[in-house]
Amino acid sequence: MTESLSTSPGVALETASGDGLRRVAIDPLSRVEGHGKVTLLLDAEDRVQQARLHIVEFRGFEKFIQGRPYWEVPVMVQRLCGICPVSHHLAAAKACDMIVGATTLTPSAEKLRRLMHYGQILQSHALHFFHLSSPDLLFGFDSDASRRNIVGLAAAHPELARRGVLLRKLGQEVIRMTSGKRIHGTGAIPGGVNRNLSAEERQQLRAALPEAIDWSRQAVQLVRQLFEDNLAVYREFASFEANTLALVRADGAMDLYHGGLRARDPDGNTLLDDVDYAHYWEHILEEVKPWSYMKFPFLRQLGADKGWYRVGPLSRVTQCDFIPTPQADAERIAFLAFDAGRAARATLGFHWARMIEMLHAAEVIAELVDDDDISGSELVVRGSSARRGVGVIEAPRGTLIHHYTVDENDMVVRANLIVSTTHNNQSMNVAIREVARRYLDGRTLTEGLLNHIEVAIRAFDPCLSCATHALGQMPLAVELVSNGGDLLDRRSRY
Amino acid sequence: MSQTFLLDGVAVPFQAGQSVLQAALAADRYIPHLCYHPEFRPHGSCKLCTATVQGRLVASCTTPAAADLVVHSDTEELRALRRTLVQMLFAEGNHFCPSCEKSGSCQLQALGSDLGVTTAGFRHYFPDRPVDASHPDAWIDFNRCVLCELCVRASAAVDGKDVFAFSGRGLSKRLIVNSPSGKLADSLFAVSDKAMHVCPVGAILPKRVGFAVPIGERRYDQHPISEQALADAPRAAGEPDV
Known part of the structure; x- marks a missing residue:
């Protein structure tokens, strides 16, 4: 199988025929969820022709939930992940809402789900920034790897590390109160939720929120400071032009729980806006490539080569019209204005946007905790049942699509999950290629290059274990690469 | 006295x-x-x-x-024997507690927890047992059946319907439905039957209930089965009614 090659930015990086190309492999990646492998393909002049982030994990959830009752799905599919299970739990529950005909949830149910979701955003973003990425940013991409982790952070910046741990803990507490467990609870059920919050639980959260909001705001300032101190690098690092996709509320506000699909091209032209996600397949298709278990989604109107897009905090913060909480919106405006808008287009801008969202999440939680509806008792509604359900949510890492079809006996017969990291598949490949082109020196893989590639991938906060779920005769490639990077052997089944 | x-x-x-x-x-x-x-x-x-x-x-x-x-x-000897029995029950079926709606209210799970069953102990059979979801109001997940025969006894003695029976012997022994098609929908079964409510595990369940009971309020969330069983036990002596 021979596929076309392309060198121009914005065009798909296809599988190489191998002619005239040399292969170097970087394996494994650390501090991302799951396992990944990167292959760089060089041309005859040793220039980086292509980059591939191989996803070698296999999940299979879409297959083994077939034949199971739909009400089991929100609990089962969250086992895709231990970091953002709430996102899968809620996306599946939203899909099940359609199946049970719950077109509008009760105010209590909707707000309790939102509370759970923003608790999830808070804990996941705190985990990503403080535990996973801040060591790179604070110590430098090329600093001692043994120090560049949360333990090193705790030694050098104990207060920052403490805040990261406590912010994550607060988010996990919100999840526990709304779902019964910090990880893999059961709060959302088809048509609503199964629990509310007591006055004591609300008071416990209320007491912790002022500090959480303050720390989140300072985290935004920390990323801004990092940009100011390293502007030349941060502005350019792994940057590229991309289409964007995100859920946005009908009035243009950021809404991470529910909204319509909005897509824009790199120039800001609107490709989709306020599109009902119930028919997402009319706008988004997935392409399969033989070298990865992770599919390549694209916007149908632009085609597979040009229709790939970027999701996640950077897309959401830059594409919404406003953030409906005051402090986060002020930070959004400052972010968009910084460096004449270039930070908002930079790959490392993901971190800045992520911290703005963390601040937003803390503000939303504070609003919801003061809303008596979260202690209400009307928690479930039902309507006319349907055979198909689609649930879409903005997970911490980006747009998450769950789609189920059930038979006349309530059993799932078909499922399609398009997770955030899958949406970012092509974007990550492009980011890696841009880094490799800049930092690969000759034919030798240096520790510095590996570090830079990892930093680029980590900006997307990929969750590789969630992202691989295709089933069938999937490609399994085994490559033998010498220390010098020469491909000695390669076996595959495709 | x-x-x-x-x-x-x-x-x-x-x-x-x-x-x-x-x-x-x-x-x-x-x-x-x-x-x-x-x-x-x-x-x-x-x-x-x-x-x-x-x-x-x-x-x-x-x-x-x-x-x-x-x-x-x-005694430790008997506790070890019971742990082994529970391990064998888990190995013979497909008991995926993390996504089972009976989790927290399941006697098998509660026994495993109470007895300290922390390892599989045996290689699991992973049997292929399709569920019976044909009935409009109930479904059977045969993967979770532990052959306690309570549903058989309840359907025969209380409901007077003989909806359930056992078939086969040894490892081939399994729960079957007495109906022309073998499907629950074609039997006399109703959700009001006693047989609907005696399953100690997640094998016979009402439809569309799922995880309605929140974590913390399930049968064994507050008290382990060793305490709950005592609270449930009849204090009066004598033969069971049936």
């Missing part, structure tokens, strides 16, 4: 007609059990309630209480 027998060195009173297990539970002395149900005649199949009576291993649910019996239940 009532008669007594010795259970782990403590005198347990009993009344005529009580089994060792019934008398023990009525006296707030827990002996692990699974296929026993106070409303039904003891079956003695799961063997979780095995105790030594006069030095012999017997099912305490089917052993009549008698004066001056010497019964041992709370």
Whole structure:
């Protein structure tokens, strides 16, 4: 199988025929969820022709939930992940809402789900920034790897590390109160939720929120400071032009729980806006490539080569019209204005946007905790049942699509999950290629290059274990690469 | 003065007609059990309630209480035996507690937790048992059936329908539905049946209920089965109704 090659930015990086190309492999990646492998393909002049982030994990959830009752799905599919299970739990529950005909949830149910979701955003973003990425940013991409982790952070910046741990803990507490467990609870059920919050639980959260909001705001300032101190690098690092996709509320506000699909091209032209996600397949298709278990989604109107897009905090913060909480919106405006808008287009801008969202999440939680509806008792509604359900949510890492079809006996017969990291598949490949082109020196893989590639991938906060779920005769490639990077052997089944 | 027998060195009173297990539970002395149900005649199949009576291993649910019996239940040897039995039950079916709606209210899970079953112990069979979701209001996940026969007994003795039966022997033994098609929808089964409500695991369940009971309020969330079983045990003596 021979596929076309392309060198121009914005065009798909296809599988190489191998002619005239040399292969170097970087394996494994650390501090991302799951396992990944990167292959760089060089041309005859040793220039980086292509980059591939191989996803070698296999999940299979879409297959083994077939034949199971739909009400089991929100609990089962969250086992895709231990970091953002709430996102899968809620996306599946939203899909099940359609199946049970719950077109509008009760105010209590909707707000309790939102509370759970923003608790999830808070804990996941705190985990990503403080535990996973801040060591790179604070110590430098090329600093001692043994120090560049949360333990090193705790030694050098104990207060920052403490805040990261406590912010994550607060988010996990919100999840526990709304779902019964910090990880893999059961709060959302088809048509609503199964629990509310007591006055004591609300008071416990209320007491912790002022500090959480303050720390989140300072985290935004920390990323801004990092940009100011390293502007030349941060502005350019792994940057590229991309289409964007995100859920946005009908009035243009950021809404991470529910909204319509909005897509824009790199120039800001609107490709989709306020599109009902119930028919997402009319706008988004997935392409399969033989070298990865992770599919390549694209916007149908632009085609597979040009229709790939970027999701996640950077897309959401830059594409919404406003953030409906005051402090986060002020930070959004400052972010968009910084460096004449270039930070908002930079790959490392993901971190800045992520911290703005963390601040937003803390503000939303504070609003919801003061809303008596979260202690209400009307928690479930039902309507006319349907055979198909689609649930879409903005997970911490980006747009998450769950789609189920059930038979006349309530059993799932078909499922399609398009997770955030899958949406970012092509974007990550492009980011890696841009880094490799800049930092690969000759034919030798240096520790510095590996570090830079990892930093680029980590900006997307990929969750590789969630992202691989295709089933069938999937490609399994085994490559033998010498220390010098020469491909000695390669076996595959495709 | 009532008669007594010795259970782990403590005198347990009993009344005529009580089994060792019934008398023990009525006296707030827990002996692990699974296929026993106070409303039904003891079956003695799961063997979780095995105790030594006069030095012999017997099912305490089917052993009549008698004066001056010497019964041992709370011994490490018997706890190890019970752990092994639970491991075998898990190995024979497909018990995926993380996504099972009976989790937290399941006797098998609660027994495993209470007995300290922390490892698989045996290579799992992973049987291929398609669910029966044909009935509009109930479904059967045969993967979770532990062959306690409670549904068979309930359907025959209480409901008068004989909806369920066992077929096959040994490893091939399985729960079947008495209907022309073998499907629940073609049987006389109704969700109001007693057989609907006696399954100790997640094999026979009402449809569209799922995870409606929140974590913290499920049957074994507050108290382990060793305490809950005592709270549930009838204090009155005598034969089960059926």
